[in-house]
Amino acid sequence: MRQFFITVFGTIVGIFAFFILLTLLLISVGLSQATSSAAKIKGQHVLTLDLRLPLKDHGAPSSLFGASPSSVVHITRQLSQAKDDKTVSGLFIRANGTGMVPASAEELRLAIIDFKTSGKFVITHAQGFESPSLMPYYAVSASDEIWLQDTTGFATAGLYSETEFFGGVLEKIEAQPQIDQFYEYKNAANTYTQKDFTPAHREATTSYMASLFDHAGADISQDRELSLSALKNILDGAPHSAEAALKAKMVDKLGQVEEAREYIRDKTDGEDTKFLSLANYELDEKFTGDSIAFIGGQGAVVTGASTDGSNPFTGGGITMGGDTLARAIDDAASEDSVKAIVFRVSSPGGSPAASDQIYAAVARAKEAGKPVIISMGQYAASGGYYVSANADKIVALPTTITGSIGVLGGKVALEKSFAKIGYNIEGITIGGDYAGAYSPDTPFNQNQKAAYRKQLEDIYEDFIVRVAEGRGLPIETVKDIAKGRVWTGAQAKEIGLVDELGGFSRAIEIAKEEAGLDADAAYRIKRFPRPKTTAEQLEQLFGSSVSLSENAQTLSDILSLPEVQAALALRQKALIGQELSANLPNIQ
Numbered sequence: 001m002r003q004f005f006i007t008v009f010g011t012i013v014g015i016f017a018f019f020i021l022l023t024l025l026l027i028s029v030g031l032s033q034a035t036s037s038a039a040k041i042k043g044q045h046v047l048t049l050d051l052r053l054p055l056k057d058h059g060a061p062s063s064l065f066g067a068s069p070s071s072v073v074h075i076t077r078q079l080s081q082a083k084d085d086k087t088v089s090g091l092f093i094r095a096n097g098t099g100m101v102p103a104s105a106e107e108l109r110l111a112i113i114d115f116k117t118s119g120k121f122v123i124t125h126a127q128g129f130e131s132p133s134l135m136p137y138y139a140v141s142a143s144d145e146i147w148l149q150d151t152t153g154f155a156t157a158g159l160y161s162e163t164e165f166f167g168g169v170l171e172k173i174e175a176q177p178q179i180d181q182f183y184e185y186k187n188a189a190n191t192y193t194q195k196d197f198t199p200a201h202r203e204a205t206t207s208y209m210a211s212l213f214d215h216a217g218a219d220i221s222q223d224r225e226l227s228l229s230a231l232k233n234i235l236d237g238a239p240h241s242a243e244a245a246l247k248a249k250m251v252d253k254l255g256q257v258e259e260a261r262e263y264i265r266d267k268t269d270g271e272d273t274k275f276l277s278l279a280n281y282e283l284d285e286k287f288t289g290d291s292i293a294f295i296g297g298q299g300a301v302v303t304g305a306s307t308d309g310s311n312p313f314t315g316g317g318i319t320m321g322g323d324t325l326a327r328a329i330d331d332a333a334s335e336d337s338v339k340a341i342v343f344r345v346s347s348p349g350g351s352p353a354a355s356d357q358i359y360a361a362v363a364r365a366k367e368a369g370k371p372v373i374i375s376m377g378q379y380a381a382s383g384g385y386y387v388s389a390n391a392d393k394i395v396a397l398p399t400t401i402t403g404s405i406g407v408l409g410g411k412v413a414l415e416k417s418f419a420k421i422g423y424n425i426e427g428i429t430i431g432g433d434y435a436g437a438y439s440p441d442t443p444f445n446q447n448q449k450a451a452y453r454k455q456l457e458d459i460y461e462d463f464i465v466r467v468a469e470g471r472g473l474p475i476e477t478v479k480d481i482a483k484g485r486v487w488t489g490a491q492a493k494e495i496g497l498v499d500e501l502g503g504f505s506r507a508i509e510i511a512k513e514e515a516g517l518d519a520d521a522a523y524r525i526k527r528f529p530r531p532k533t534t535a536e537q538l539e540q541l542f543g544s545s546v547s548l549s550e551n552a553q554t555l556s557d558i559l560s561l562p563e564v565q566a567a568l569a570l571r572q573k574a575l576i577g578q579e580l581s582a583n584l585p586n587i588q
Contacts, residue, residue, distance in 0.1 A: 046268060329362060434447075
């Protein structure tokens, strides 16, 4: 009886807590909407953009839990609208001083340049460029003025990347990596089989990093009115004091952020100047005429539904699901108001099956008479290139990482490693010999190894054919530039894998051209799939048990352990079912 009352009491408390949480959520949504509506108030504003906050390639700007990480595409669209907004005087940026993906930095720079064409100012303040990475500075180098806090430094020097090699570790624990790669440039296999760079791996990595550095350096020297040799001397001499950076013309003024704000007030309406965060600056999307469909895919390519990582109870990262993307493309193609589709891809690849599903949806859209334009973001490699290959036009930023047309797969057999600690796995096979091929314990036997390699070879051949057909290139040409090699967008254009260089805005312009729309005609950018309503977000959130919150916290605590993170890093590189993945280094 005592246990019964405890259970009843616990249930009542749980229900009570549920409704408190629900009420708080609804209040949060109401406040969020009220804040957004404040952006509609007329009057002169200086927009503010904080690049120190998390930044996605694209995605929804808000959720039930307040503003989610902003995105490069959303910022680009906001600044494009703001340049013609008579209530906006200029833009104030808080610079990122730690690190940024090259393509994101470049697209933000292009958005700043476009915003300035209206005669409006852009002023950036940095509390130090403490990272040696060139990219945080590159993102804001086109600003009219760059301020630097005088007690900080300028460490900007270049680019650096690291690649993990587990070959020596696996050797020490007597694990057996059995990895096949098509071909020598599909270097994710090297992570398991090598202790150092192979010649092909080193060649490709050095080549695309040099391309990134040269392109960013040329743009920065233009923005700062410096010769390339002068810029390289500055970078070679890093780190610098704030005073030395000012003398070298890498920054324009030294001072605190409050001083920069006061300076902006003096440039505008004095004390009446209103600073408005871009997070609260609404896009005007109330238009019922012709539309350009905007479909976004980012993260690993997976079968099933996409995930956006926004649910704090269930967690999970950002993925592009074959079902979600194929349905979105089909829906856009079937809508009469949609005249063209811009498909934004920012993915290192993943599942061959899901990649082919999306590729087929693009083909159906083209058959329906809807031009499909790819806008490549941070990455569009391996499966990320596969889904792009069949589009009418491919637009990439010069600093986009793309290509990696290749396949790899296999496993690491741990039988001998387990034996060292007395752990044993015994398997029983009923049916064909291949039934036990994916066991993490025993190595492939000769028949299994040959059969698995044949599967990979078939995937590779399909990939090559898809690229050749989609790009209108001879098979032999594709084979020569494939082999798993990674290219920058600038390099990819030279070899025919990309049509034009530019960001999201350029992709929209090309979509209008391909659809036969007048360049100055009014149009709407319509997102597919449409953003979820508040009610749908609540239904999704509470569709599962509230106890998920407690379980998720426990799981989060476990996952944060360093040894678990190391194991997961290796596990997430699992190669079976993710044969169209590219192992891309974190470039800093």
